[in-house]
Amino acid sequence: MIEKDVLIIGGGPSGLCAASMLIESGLKVMIVDRGLSLGGQLVKQTHKFFGSKEQYAKTRGFDIAKILIDQVKDHGNLEVLQEATVLGLYKDKVATISYQNEYLKIKAKTIIVATGASEKFLAFENNDLPGIYGAGAVQTLMNQFGVKPADEIIMIGSGNIGLIVSYQLLQAGIKVKAVIEASSKIGGYKVHASKLRRLGVPIYTNKTIKKAIGTTRVEAAEIVSLDEKFNEIEGTSEIIKIDGICISVGLAPSYQLLDMVDAKLGYIPELGGTVALVDEKHMTTVDGIFSCGDSIGIEEASSAMMEGYLTGLYVSKYLNQDHSKYVELVRKYEESLALLRGGPFGSKTRKGLKDMKEMMADVR
């Protein structure tokens, strides 16, 4: 059995940032990630980020991933296991890992679950046909591996991910026939929507996909209009010929490993659905097991980074090996997080975190 001070499950922005604080504190850390490279979702993000300098604004996602990986790479206190999937987590802080056709066991004094999120799915007829992908999958294929998923596609969902990935599809030479949105308003930022419209991509509101058409793969989609109560309006059916459908209807936190150790969960729609409850130091209801990033609430990569730094710092204190600049850095990152969550776009997250706090008070 391998023994470590801290095991971090997930090497996305939050896991990497947590690791950087922990190794600086002199702790022995292991990151386990099932992907082909570290960086989590960032490695496929070609767009430039918003935010301030601290969160690498104006830098492209995949370049931020490089910066974060370089921060921790080749450090004597950090061991990284890649293409390794954590299958089981136990209350005595043991994790079982599938790695190169073998099962490994790791025991750690503390565990940080930074497993990110999975994409939500949508119910419609034939939604299981090949050629129907999550928006993130399409992004992974084209931006990380340079392979086209389809020639002509429709995007379901007009949130920021739907809009940004539509633009990236165009950049890869794929025709986006339409963006379909069930609500009466476009979900994402106006700048992203305008960019698409300028390039001739129609964005239809009050519409949804009713059915995918095809036998061994998707060949067309049936689209219908919706009234204000989201009921189908008869006689509005329209067939769009495509060879790919992209679904972008939100992300759901990956809390499953935390469920295995009986961490208390709560349903908080503003944070993406079911999440493990954490206290103000990001510890779950299981002593010594922490979580950060999308796995405890869907936000953006910038917040995931700030949360990761903070969780790394909190864990250094929990293990009585405080980071040498603990007080200063905690203040700095807490301020950045508050700033990121300020303003009208942060109101959902703020409400979710308030609910989290109340639920946590109830279970303690």
Add this chain to the structure above:
Amino acid sequence: MRIKTHPILSFEQKEEIVFTFEGKEVIGQKGDTIASALVNLGVDVFSYSIKLKRPRGFYCAIGNCASCKMIVNGKPNVKTCITKLEPHMDVKIQHDKGVYK
């Protein structure tokens, strides 16, 4: 199909990797996952659902959903979207729950 020109990214031609898909020799690239190599070859169906035998492609590409599972070198239920392509891999469509030998 590979992306040839891109305004931001550059995808240089990489070393070829020969592997077999359904018994036939095919070609992928260094750096591919099994799934990305197959999509490039125009493969749509990775597996069939267990009960109704409906075709399954891949959905998430990050190891979350298991719809990309295939039989690789005789081992079933390999998530091909997070498995690196290696020379001479034997990749087969999976039709059932899988049998471990």
